[in-house]
Amino acid sequence: MNKSARRLRKICRGSAIFLVSVASIFxxxxxxxxxxxxxxxxxxxxxxxxxxxxxxxxSLVGVTTFCDYPEQTKEIYKVGDFSNPSMERIVGLKPDxxxxxxxxxxxxxxxxxxxxxxxxxSSPRSLDDIYREIAEIGGIVKKExxxxxxISAMKMTIRPFGDDEKKRxxxxxxxxxxxxxxxxxxxxxxxxxxxxxxxxxxLKKDYPVVSQEEIIKRNPEIIILLHPDEIRDRxxxxxxxxxxxxxxxxxxxxxxxxxxxxxxxxxxxxxREIIND
Amino acid sequence: MTRYIPVILxxxxxxxxxxxxxxxxxxxxxxxxxxxxxxxxxxxxxxLGFCGCILQGxxxxxxxxxxxxxxxxxxxxxxxxxxxxxxxxxxxxxFLGSLGVGFFVFTIARMRGxxxxxxxxxxxxxxxxxxxxxxxxxxxxxxRELYEILYLLMGYLGIIINAANRLFIILLIxxxxxxxxxxxxxxxxxxxxxxxxxxxxxLGIDIQKLSLIIFFTTSLVIGLTVSIVGAIxxxxxxxxxxxxxxxxxxxxxxxxxxxxxxxxxxLFADAVSRTITVYELPVGVVTSLxxxxxxxxxxxx
Numbered sequence: 001m002n003k004s005a006r007r008l009r010k011i012c013r014g015s016a017i018f019l020v021s022v023a024s025i026f027x028x029x030x031x032x033x034x035x036x037x038x039x040x041x042x043x044x045x046x047x048x049x050x051x052x053x054x055x056x057x058x059s060l061v062g063v064t065t066f067c068d069y070p071e072q073t074k075e076i077y078k079v080g081d082f083s084n085p086s087m088e089r090i091v092g093l094k095p096d097x098x099x100x101x102x103x104x105x106x107x108x109x110x111x112x113x114x115x116x117x118x119x120x121x122s123s124p125r126s127l128d129d130i131y132r133e134i135a136e137i138g139g140i141v142k143k144e145x146x147x148x149x150x151i152s153a154m155k156m157t158i159r160p161f162g163d164d165e166k167k168r169x170x171x172x173x174x175x176x177x178x179x180x181x182x183x184x185x186x187x188x189x190x191x192x193x194x195x196x197x198x199x200x201x202x203l204k205k206d207y208p209v210v211s212q213e214e215i216i217k218r219n220p221e222i223i224i225l226l227h228p229d230e231i232r233d234r235x236x237x238x239x240x241x242x243x244x245x246x247x248x249x250x251x252x253x254x255x256x257x258x259x260x261x262x263x264x265x266x267x268x269x270x271x272r273e274i275i276n277d
Numbered sequence: 278m279t280r281y282i283p284v285i286l287x288x289x290x291x292x293x294x295x296x297x298x299x300x301x302x303x304x305x306x307x308x309x310x311x312x313x314x315x316x317x318x319x320x321x322x323x324x325l326g327f328c329g330c331i332l333q334g335x336x337x338x339x340x341x342x343x344x345x346x347x348x349x350x351x352x353x354x355x356x357x358x359x360x361x362x363x364x365x366x367x368x369x370x371x372f373l374g375s376l377g378v379g380f381f382v383f384t385i386a387r388m389r390g391x392x393x394x395x396x397x398x399x400x401x402x403x404x405x406x407x408x409x410x411x412x413x414x415x416x417x418x419x420x421r422e423l424y425e426i427l428y429l430l431m432g433y434l435g436i437i438i439n440a441a442n443r444l445f446i447i448l449l450i451x452x453x454x455x456x457x458x459x460x461x462x463x464x465x466x467x468x469x470x471x472x473x474x475x476x477x478x479x480l481g482i483d484i485q486k487l488s489l490i491i492f493f494t495t496s497l498v499i500g501l502t503v504s505i506v507g508a509i510x511x512x513x514x515x516x517x518x519x520x521x522x523x524x525x526x527x528x529x530x531x532x533x534x535x536x537x538x539x540x541x542x543x544l545f546a547d548a549v550s551r552t553i554t555v556y557e558l559p560v561g562v563v564t565s566l567x568x569x570x571x572x573x574x575x576x577x578x
Binding site: 083084174175176177178179203205208209210211212213214216217230233234235236237238239 | 437
């Protein structure tokens with residue numbers, strides 16, 4: 001009797017330890033922040049940067065794993081990655097506002113709409129869109145004046161440079177398939193302000209897949225690669241002006257050009273340098 | 278033999294079209310680019326047509342093609358995993374995927390007794406479905422690499438050829454050619470098998486062994502093909518039928534005809550894919566788009 005009771009207790013203790021450890025494995029996630037006040041979940045890395053710049057860190061209760069700038073984003077609860085954030089984690093944070101990126105996060109936006117959670121849509125296609133979104137989110141977090149000064153600081157640097165002759169620039173986002181930027185992107189506008197012209201600015205799609213022939217035919221004077229591949233020894237590319245004159249730029253921080261946030265200023269400076277070189 | 282002449286003529290036209298037609302004015306370097314593209318087209322179309330033909334002959338089933346047997350889906354899965362891990366397609370991954378899935382199919386088919394040949398089809402179809410769902414999962418996880426995986430699944434002849442991959446591609450093409458020449462030697466056995474399995478067994482053909490050899494060698498070839506140009510659909514399924522309509526059931530004529538017809542067809546499809554828009558369409562989209570009406574027309578005749 002005594003023996004079996006002891007065994008039972010042993011089993012109980014064992015299974016309790018097992019259960020606790022299993023539970024701790026499953027719950028091994030940094031506990032959500034429970035700060036009072038306005039609670040924002042940002043699924044947009046650019047918006048996360050903007051909120052930091054606006055000193056609205058306190059409102060940010062959740063971000064994605066893609067939100068990697070500034071350094072302090074590490075401390076914020078992660079709701080998943082950019083394309084697949086966890087709905088449960090988002091809802092569990094009881095956010096007052098969720099910032100989503102369109103068109104990539106359409107599915108998430110629809111789900112949030114169904115749950116009647118307020119959504120802020122970020123989908124900038126031009127510099128004006130970016131400024132408008134900064135002003136709007138500034139209004140929401142009650143940092144209107146900071147937002148105003150951020151916008152005017154950005155406008156101060158990012159202004160049209162009136163070079164008479166615009167250089168033909170080709171920007172490659174991925175080598176296989178070959179993806180570049182089309183007209184309706186803020187990067188296209190940024191490039192034009194910096195005194196260049198995107199060789200594919202006639203294409204309506206945001207991020208079109210183009211053929212090598214089209215690139216050779218349009219003969220860019222400057223090539224900007226936003227991926228780690230090499231370009232010099234590509235078959236058939238030898239006679240492109242940019243390749244002949246070695247005007248190929250790699251090692252550019254992709255986030256400076258692809259994230260519609262405060263660091264676009266850095267990207268713009270780099271573009272100016274490249275085009276003036 | 279004379280029946281080959283028009284087919285070869287059309288093939289020549291396809292090669293010329295491949296070199297002449299395109300958005301840019303054909304200068305020296307553009308032509309260089311197009312020739313490399315034509316070579317890729319001949320290689321991929323030919324391999325798919327040939328493998329489709331030999332598999333349909335072996336299995337005596339008009340629906341069998343590289344995809345039903347899981348090798349193409351396996352290559353796509355391997356390639357997607359490569360994209361997910363390295364952010365860029367690595368041919369070795371696609372190749373390993375094809376072989377790995379081929380091995381699985383083989384093991385499943387052998388688990389129970391009965392006719393090994395027919396079990397291979399069932400196991401292949403099942404594994405194909407598994408691979409497709411795994412690729413879907415990778416696409417969902419990948420997010421940013423989605424485009425790349427999509428083009429791998431649809432097939433893409435416009436790949437960039439540089440000093441790093443040039444030799445590699447030539448080597449892979451050479452290996453594939455050796456492998457299909459090796460397979461071509463079985464044309465007599467295939468003819469006999471299509472007369473019926475009993476006859477074949479009576480004539481002393483080891484069907485199990487033959488299935489094994491053909492199954493694994495085609496898996497190798499398809500793995501190599503998909504690793505370079507992606508999983509181009511339709512060619513492997515329909516080209517053998519067209520070849521049979523034109524050349525009759527004999528594999529001696531049928532197999533090379535499938536190669537040439539597959540190459541011709543893919544070259545035309547590629548010419549369409551790069552001229553109808555300024556964008557680069559995946560060639561796999563065009564193959565079925567152009568191929569289905571053509572097939573219906575031929576079938577009616």
